[in-house]
Amino acid sequence: MFQEEKRKTNYGAICLVCFFCCIFVFQVMKLGTTQPSKTSSIAVIDSPSSSDKLSDRREYWRERPPSTYCLKISSFTKLATSPNTQKYESRPFASGGYNWTLIVYPKGNKNEDGDGQVSLYVQIDNSTLLNSPKEVYAEVKFFIYNRKEDKYLTYQETDAKRFFLFKPYWGQPRTKSYDEIANPGNGYLFDNGQILFGVDVLVTETFNKWEVFTFTENLHNRFYTWELTSFSSLEKKQFYVSDEFTIGGRNWALKVYPSGDGEGQGNSLSLYIVAADVESYDKIYLRAKLRIMNQKDSNHVEKQVESWSDGAKSWGFQKFLPLSDLKDTSKGLLVNDKLKVEVEFEYFSKTKYFPS
Numbered sequence: 001m002f003q004e005e006k007r008k009t010n011y012g013a014i015c016l017v018c019f020f021c022c023i024f025v026f027q028v029m030k031l032g033t034t035q036p037s038k039t040s041s042i043a044v045i046d047s048p049s050s051s052d053k054l055s056d057r058r059e060y061w062r063e064r065p066p067s068t069y070c071l072k073i074s075s076f077t078k079l080a081t082s083p084n085t086q087k088y089e090s091r092p093f094a095s096g097g098y099n100w101t102l103i104v105y106p107k108g109n110k111n112e113d114g115d116g117q118v119s120l121y122v123q124i125d126n127s128t129l130l131n132s133p134k135e136v137y138a139e140v141k142f143f144i145y146n147r148k149e150d151k152y153l154t155y156q157e158t159d160a161k162r163f164f165l166f167k168p169y170w171g172q173p174r175t176k177s178y179d180e181i182a183n184p185g186n187g188y189l190f191d192n193g194q195i196l197f198g199v200d201v202l203v204t205e206t207f208n209k210w211e212v213f214t215f216t217e218n219l220h221n222r223f224y225t226w227e228l229t230s231f232s233s234l235e236k237k238q239f240y241v242s243d244e245f246t247i248g249g250r251n252w253a254l255k256v257y258p259s260g261d262g263e264g265q266g267n268s269l270s271l272y273i274v275a276a277d278v279e280s281y282d283k284i285y286l287r288a289k290l291r292i293m294n295q296k297d298s299n300h301v302e303k304q305v306e307s308w309s310d311g312a313k314s315w316g317f318q319k320f321l322p323l324s325d326l327k328d329t330s331k332g333l334l335v336n337d338k339l340k341v342e343v344e345f346e347y348f349s350k351t352k353y354f355p356s
Contacts, residue, residue: 056158057172061151066143066198069093071102076195077182080106092125096203098136099125103171104197107178114173118144118181120155121171122199124163135164136203142172143198148187152198160204210354215285216248217347225293226254228339234258244276247345251276254341255314264318269326272316273343275309284309285349292321293340296332300342301325 071090079085087109090102103121108114120142129135137160143152153176161170181188181195189195226242234240236259244251257270264270271290278284285308292301305315326333333339 058156062154068200070198095201112173117174119173123169139202141200145196146187147190212352225342262318268319269321271320272314275313287346289344291342294332295335
């Protein structure tokens with residue numbers, strides 16, 4: 001009785017396993033026979049390039065015609081099957097200041113794994129590479145017109161391609177197979193066997209303008225001193241600027257408002273260091289010390305600036321020194337009606353622009 005019940009249980013387990021196996025096999029067969037949708041207009045695929053490496057290639061439909069050059073071939077199949085016809089080269093055409101040629105291999109470029117495919121290439125005129133520049137970068141798109149879709153099948157790489165003396169060409173060795181192109185029902189051949197190819201060549205210029213940002217720290221001369229004589233006779237509502245001086249390859253000047261500027265007007269002396277002869281777009285970072293010199297001892301009035309330049313390309317303080325302290329003869333800042341102002345540079349930024 002026990003053996004008989006055990007045998008029944010085993011049969012049930014076997015049936016259950018078989019049921020799930022059938023479901024699994026059915027799903028695998030269904031997945032294998034499912035075809036990709038043909039309604040997708042854009043696809044990013046991995047396609048073998050001429051260097052046998054994988055590269056990203058976009059393949060999509062486009063309504064707009066090529067903008068650089070088109071090549072129409074009548075009796076395409078006749079050309080492809082003619083003896084000793086490996087490729088067809090267009091006349092030279094201009095784009096981006098260079099001459100180019102569109103090359104079509106009707107049955108593929110066998111040297112680049114394109115056998116049985118329609119291979120499309122563009123080649124730059126070698127003579128233009130003998131002078132400067134020695135290389136040219138261009139974004140390239142190839143087109144095959146389809147009458148059935150009334151659109152252009154477009155092939156485009158994600159990066160600009162390099163054309164140089166030892167490899168003046170680049171292309172797509174594998175587009176559509178010759179058999180697929182030659183089948184009239186697919187729409188690539190029209191009007192008694194004609195076919196239309198196209199190419200867009202957009203030359204991307206190598207940068208020729210740049211800038212170099214550096215900090216100037218190893219200064220041979222860090223100090224500049226400016227003496228203002230007959231200080232009490234200076235116009236109180238005016239500002240005064242020193243002669244320009246050069247430190248670290250840059251021109252500077254000191255600027256003083258004897259009776260103050262802005263919030264310091266009427267109560268303080270204002271002091272600034274100004275960068276001279278700079279462009280409006282030039283941004284300068286400066287770390288320096290501004291001083292009113294004590295002419296009796298070393299107890300100078302000193303303040304440090306450290307920041308990017310403002311719109312006036314200046315650094316300083318509206319309230320650098322109270323006028324009461326300046327006029328206090330015991331402090332030694334104004335002696336014999338003479339004021340001594342000094343700047344000590346620690347470091348500053350400098351930007352070189354090319355071309356200058």
